[in-house]
Amino acid sequence: MLSFVNDYSEGAHPAILEVLTRTNLQQEPGYGDDVFCASARDKIRTACADPEADVFFLAGGTQTNQVVIDSLLRSYEGVVACVTGHVAQHEAGAIEFTGHKVLTLPQHDGKIDAGELDAYVSGFYGDDNHDHMVFPGMVYVSHPTEYGTLYSLAELEALHEVCSRWHLPLYLDGARLGYGLVTPGTDVTLPDVARLTDAFYIGGTKVGALIGEAVVFPREGMPEHFLTMVKQHGALLAKGRVLGIQFDALFTDDLYTRIACNAIECAEVLRAALDERGYRYLVPNRTNQVLVVLEDERLAELKRSVAVSFWERVDETHTAVRFATSWATRMEDVEALIQLL
């Protein structure tokens, strides 16, 4: 049975396990005060070209979104997000759990539009009754988005400009950032992300780590007493080394982007085959999530040999599914999949 069901089906890149094993009995302080976290922070600062960046390691994506958003918002503010954003749809209300509303904007292939954001905020302050409404307090984007699409540099710069003008922190969910950074045609680099946002995270769980996300607050932007807020959210690991070791390995010799390339190469080969056979995409993209529209009969047949993710019903007889590749995908499995298509 082949599986393209998601990008977190395997463990970690072997280089990570090697370091975990090699350093296992080294005694280190807890809560992120260990040498591995320190080293990983330095390497991430370098990769971001921001020597002043604050870096904090957390365990998972929803947790990271919850903690970062709650720590950046005042109590009467909400987070502006795309209607299809992860925080709006697939986090079981983790944002609302902390008392904040997710204020939604329309999606354009999974992205929000800077002009629409500006119009929304402008309309908010133009409304006589806005004191009775949730204030927009920050902006959330994901890159790649839920549909595997990417912001262009111009789009990110436009969002940055609008956010700066309205004093709204811009936060970027990079659960799959590694894949986005090496996607053909993208003009957005990690230093761009650091320069144009106020907070973002570099996803580990889906890009080679066992668990872990590296939160970056560019320009010393970490909220005061962030560690205490992390603890209060139940998100502080005693053995911070587990996260530090992984990101230290991932940011040594460009491992993070190198392994991301495997996912993209596999996806490109798959897409070429799909294109050739005339398949249609739900939303075209060139990252590691291939969203294909299939006839239901065809899908039923395929599922006998391949595990995929249901994405959404398209019409009476068609369904969109996701083929996800990852750092761990074997090209031979892609070829086997292509045979089946």
Added chain:
Amino acid sequence: MLSFVNDYSEGAHPAILEVLTRTNLQQEPGYGDDVFCASARDKIRTACADPEADVFFLAGGTQTNQVVIDSLLRSYEGVVACVTGHVAQHEAGAIEFTGHKVLTLPQHDGKIDAGELDAYVSGFYGDDNHDHMVFPGMVYVSHPTEYGTLYSLAELEALHEVCSRWHLPLYLDGARLGYGLVTPGTDVTLPDVARLTDAFYIGGTKVGALIGEAVVFPREGMPEHFLTMVKQHGALLAKGRVLGIQFDALFTDDLYTRIACNAIECAEVLRAALDERGYRYLVPNRTNQVLVVLEDERLAELKRSVAVSFWERVDETHTAVRFATSWATRMEDVEALIQLL
């Protein structure tokens, strides 16, 4: 430099790393639906002598306390705990963050007393104004406690009896449960814990795992939609396998209790030496946390060669510190420490 600063200074028991490495590229479903979690659950049920127990894996102790307590309480209820309990003091308000008050009872060597619990609950319902107060909704104990002490079976049974009578779920924080189960003189077994409580967790982080705590709800007692609540708290790991693999290894061939014995043996040797030299304990116990009262001068000298944890000021010239042993403590380090005392 020797370190007895805590029981989470190293990584994981090597057997865990071996399984992590060996199964690394095996593709598995996310969110705890993998074969490792399934196997670990089965082994834990067997160890608990409760074939109906529900088992769920979480990442850390404060997180576990927060999620379990919030899921067991109604919105107008609080959790009753010892004034020195971890949830009352050292979780940065993680319980209050979810809207619940920690209702405190006096401590007796870190433990609560069943009679005092009964009197408190009885007094609550006897107060004409109790509708204006926080209802006691469950009881929290830790075993070992913050002071390293243990409940006797009779004490646990008395708490169980009071809780049952008042329909209060009894929850046991087992961050160091492994050490407690193999302490000389204890008459409490894992099946006893399962029989006498409504929820508890088997601590992994401090007893041989990289991260992870196994929450057990005996007798099919897991709250409905617990997974969704875990997600809502930001506590659901995509790669549940990371937790499953560890507990599967820990509950294979009694690894969990076997490695716990090392900590206790080391602590016993240390205690014998301390006794011989006439040292005084803050609270005597026989688990892996040795709480010793030292003259400040003596402590300053000792700290040049040994890392220990500050526990509390005792008087003008004395301080209590903790020497913690663990599954990873080397007897030669204990001996070196003894030389220094």
Added chain:
Amino acid sequence: MLSFVNDYSEGAHPAILEVLTRTNLQQEPGYGDDVFCASARDKIRTACADPEADVFFLAGGTQTNQVVIDSLLRSYEGVVACVTGHVAQHEAGAIEFTGHKVLTLPQHDGKIDAGELDAYVSGFYGDDNHDHMVFPGMVYVSHPTEYGTLYSLAELEALHEVCSRWHLPLYLDGARLGYGLVTPGTDVTLPDVARLTDAFYIGGTKVGALIGEAVVFPREGMPEHFLTMVKQHGALLAKGRVLGIQFDALFTDDLYTRIACNAIECAEVLRAALDERGYRYLVPNRTNQVLVVLEDERLAELKRSVAVSFWERVDETHTAVRFATSWATRMEDVEALIQLL
């Protein structure tokens, strides 16, 4: 200067002030245990034709929505509401403040559609990933709606049917319920509301009271320990008599519906004049909120003599405004307004 800006510009119906004054020094227990609350509860039960209904008095509308919704939902559930619903837009995030998401459905003249509700809930449970999403836990409607429209009996029955099938409590926000009950053409009575919902409130603040809303839980449906939850939300008044006296007066000799008729009569006269002059409505309705589309120039002129509420921008040159009538509106003011149109 005329004012049609809202329906809470005056104090209370004089009959209420008369009773407040007459009974002022009568000593009564606090927190709703007084004779006035008891009497008001009885009269409301009778008016609802539900002798088993539980009735609780609160101070304001947003407060009532917050307390009722939070008390009816489990922690992992959200409330389903119209995208234009008061809880979704104009309560400053009071629902999210209690940890719950507002799940929105499309609006049809301010109303939700039973078929769309059914499709939404069905789609939710049909989604493989629904355990990672907010569960629909109850349904919120307002009657009249934010656009002054009313559900027909058939529409309410259809919603009731869908809600019952999915075990979702149906909650009706009756901030202006009095006006809705006496609107020409409505076929929904107070007993219908009690029969078809699981909770609703009879608005006092906008229909003749100084402050106050009467929450009704038909068929003994009040959540256990509701008073404690009210206190926990900061919503319990020590002098419950203030609310009891008002509702007792409003439900004596049909005062509530009698005074509501004044608002409707005034609105009908205004509408007839508007129709005659060819004015266009944002959303046509026959309740006490007349939503008219005006050319911006015309509006600027009008505002020199009449206070109205901004509702929304319609296009580049037109604005929708609200003329609200109430129990206190004087027909002579309506006539003066008509002169100005």
Added chain:
Amino acid sequence: MLSFVNDYSEGAHPAILEVLTRTNLQQEPGYGDDVFCASARDKIRTACADPEADVFFLAGGTQTNQVVIDSLLRSYEGVVACVTGHVAQHEAGAIEFTGHKVLTLPQHDGKIDAGELDAYVSGFYGDDNHDHMVFPGMVYVSHPTEYGTLYSLAELEALHEVCSRWHLPLYLDGARLGYGLVTPGTDVTLPDVARLTDAFYIGGTKVGALIGEAVVFPREGMPEHFLTMVKQHGALLAKGRVLGIQFDALFTDDLYTRIACNAIECAEVLRAALDERGYRYLVPNRTNQVLVVLEDERLAELKRSVAVSFWERVDETHTAVRFATSWATRMEDVEALIQLL
């Protein structure tokens, strides 16, 4: 049947009802933008000798404590209060509901001690682990306290000094402030309270109003967007006039303190009689709450003719009860009570 059960058994001072009735049909804007609120704010500023004070009107005491404390604290902070403080005991967890812990200090006749506060905060920052604990973020006192006692000016100044030094806002719960200000022997005036605190409220509910508390933030200290936070807590009244009218009346010609004197005079007469007969007090005080220790038999007999509040069990055969006087207490009732003693 006589009643001394509490100080909120009657309606409002007649002067308030007179103004409510006289201004009833005057049309005014909602949400506190009316002329009455404006006038009341001015008069309170004058009474506080603080022309820059921000003033906001809320409905009840627990609500006020909840909103003010939540608006002054950062998310990781708690409020320091006396273990017997209202927020710690009798608000059904309203503070924890907003995510904040109540950090308790010992009580001395219901008061906290400035030295103990200083030691506590100093100890907190001196603890190596304080990042894992709830930060003290503000200090709550009540004046009069739960035991009817009063801070001396020196005590308040000492608290102010400690709070200033640690940058902790000092908040004073003045549910019964009126009574405290006119108590024989007190040296604390309203301008003192304004000068020495960062927020406080002037209680209306228990001192002559139907409902209502006036929150004062001296020196323009109201948190930004406070109105929105009030709305978010469900605490914003549409008809703000109801609160404005009452405080405008109470602060006209010193009505507030004049009517408070009645309570104190009645209490003094009662105390003289109790002293003469050798009764013992739970905690001696000279405000409007007389806390007397009675033999249970004596109490049972008394309760046949007088309603009182249970306060606490003193020993096997004695109970402390409260006789509360108020602005509305009639001296003839006090005399009748004395006959019964």
